[in-house]
Amino acid sequence: MASLTPFQTVGPYLHIGLREGVDAPSVPTSRVTIRGRLLDGNGAGIPDGLLEWWHPSFTTMHRSMTGEDGGFLFEVSRPPAVDGPDGSVQAPHLAVRVLARGIQTHYMTRLYFADDPATAADPILKLVPENRRQTLLARPESANEYRFDVVVQGHNETVFFDI
Amino acid sequence: MPVTAKPGAIPARRRVAPGVHPDPNSPGYRATEFRHPKQPLIIIPQTLTELTAPVYGHDAIAPTDHDLTVQHAAPPLGQRIIVTGRVLDEDDRPVPNTLIEVWQANAAGRYAHKIDRWDAPLDPNFSGAGRMLSDADGRYRFITIRPGAYPWRNHDNAWRPAHIHFSLFGQAFATRLVTQMYFPGDPLLAFDPIFNSAPEGARNRMVSSFDLSITTPEWALGYQFDIVLRGPAATPMER
Numbered sequence: 001m002a003s004l005t006p007f008q009t010v011g012p013y014l015h016i017g018l019r020e021g022v023d024a025p026s027v028p029t030s031r032v033t034i035r036g037r038l039l040d041g042n043g044a045g046i047p048d049g050l051l052e053w054w055h056p057s058f059t060t061m062h063r064s065m066t067g068e069d070g071g072f073l074f075e076v077s078r079p080p081a082v083d084g085p086d087g088s089v090q091a092p093h094l095a096v097r098v099l100a101r102g103i104q105t106h107y108m109t110r111l112y113f114a115d116d117p118a119t120a121a122d123p124i125l126k127l128v129p130e131n132r133r134q135t136l137l138a139r140p141e142s143a144n145e146y147r148f149d150v151v152v153q154g155h156n157e158t159v160f161f162d163i
Numbered sequence: 164m165p166v167t168a169k170p171g172a173i174p175a176r177r178r179v180a181p182g183v184h185p186d187p188n189s190p191g192y193r194a195t196e197f198r199h200p201k202q203p204l205i206i207i208p209q210t211l212t213e214l215t216a217p218v219y220g221h222d223a224i225a226p227t228d229h230d231l232t233v234q235h236a237a238p239p240l241g242q243r244i245i246v247t248g249r250v251l252d253e254d255d256r257p258v259p260n261t262l263i264e265v266w267q268a269n270a271a272g273r274y275a276h277k278i279d280r281w282d283a284p285l286d287p288n289f290s291g292a293g294r295m296l297s298d299a300d301g302r303y304r305f306i307t308i309r310p311g312a313y314p315w316r317n318h319d320n321a322w323r324p325a326h327i328h329f330s331l332f333g334q335a336f337a338t339r340l341v342t343q344m345y346f347p348g349d350p351l352l353a354f355d356p357i358f359n360s361a362p363e364g365a366r367n368r369m370v371s372s373f374d375l376s377i378t379t380p381e382w383a384l385g386y387q388f389d390i391v392l393r394g395p396a397a398t399p400m401e402r
Contacts, residue, residue: 001254002253003391005340005368005391006368008185008342011328016274017291017293018330054217054336056215060217061217082165082210082211083167093212097339101198102192106339124207161204163176163207
């Protein structure tokens with residue numbers, strides 16, 4: 001049996017090798033804009049970070065680099081619901097992966113839509129302690145525009161998953 | 164209508180045992196101090212979301228993307244090398260048709276990146292980025308120059324050993340891997356907190372091997388580097 005290769009950080013020069021990319025919808029679909037910041041344990045923006053966004057209905061993955069203040073902004077297809085474990089249905093969500101200098105592996109989380117009535121009943125969200133679920137909710141700012149910050153450490157630390 | 168899985172089409176992935184990946188909180192690598200979560204990870208089942216594969220970048224591969232020495236008007240300075248190996252899963256099965264992205268410093272240890280301020284020359288003939296797909300046998304191959312070591316400010320007299328960054332997807336969201344390939348016999352490995360943040364029993368998996376059979380006479384030295392991604396959770400061969 002082969003043994004897993006260890007992770008290493010992407011380091012500060014990740015932009016050389018990892019280009020930004022967008023999901024290209026194969027069918028016309030409504031789009032949502034997500035804006036937010038990637039923040040460290042001091043509340044400072046992480047400028048050398050990368051977030052990858054995935055949903056099984058996408059034709060490819062969306063990838064966004066953070067800017068100087070740790071900010072990111074992108075548009076994707078609004079994701080539909082997905083089959084969940086044991087016959088359940090998962091609320092619309094995006095799988096999120098965080099990579100950065102100083103991040104030794106990848107931190108995996110999810111984005112749910114705070115204004116979607118299905119979110120509260122999501123079988124995966126229910127596994128998260130109630131007082132931390134709000135860290136996974138993107139807040140509507142206007143029609144089809146959402147705010148979602150990812151805090152890797154400290155106050156309001158985002159929930160990360162072991163999958 | 165929710166997105167639905169074809170029954171039996173998608174195998175779950177084996178959970179990652181301790182002793183493989185670096186600790187997110189590695190005091191020797193200072194940048195981890197405020198960038199590691201303090202709360203425990205929440206274990207979740209693998210659903211369609213985690214078990215489907217982002218097909219990424221397949222259309223964007225140019226003919227010169229696997230040869231970092233022909234991307235400019237003239238060849239870059241440095242020792243030309245061939246790096247090849249296989250992408251495998253934990254059951255030694257090839258991972259075919261998966262995107263591999265690589266990036267590295269030039270022969271002087273300088274990155275073609277606006278924030279790299281080290282006083283070593285840039286090479287106008289070297290960008291340091293490559294991309295390729297693994298073939299049906301999981302094999303990949305690219306041509307580059309051997310990157311130089313370079314200083315960084317992690318601690319006094321800190322130098323990164325020569326390395327090439329690798330990014331791989333595999334067949335599921337859960338199989339993603341970003342790593343660094345090192346060179347055999349590099350004396351800087353012993354002093355590098357990033358290399359040594361991987362557990363002792365696992366870190367040497369990131370060191371490539373020199374291979375005379377890959378080396379091309381009168382042209383380039385050859386290095387072998389296999390990469391292993393998470394395999395299916397249940398297999399007939401499991402004992």
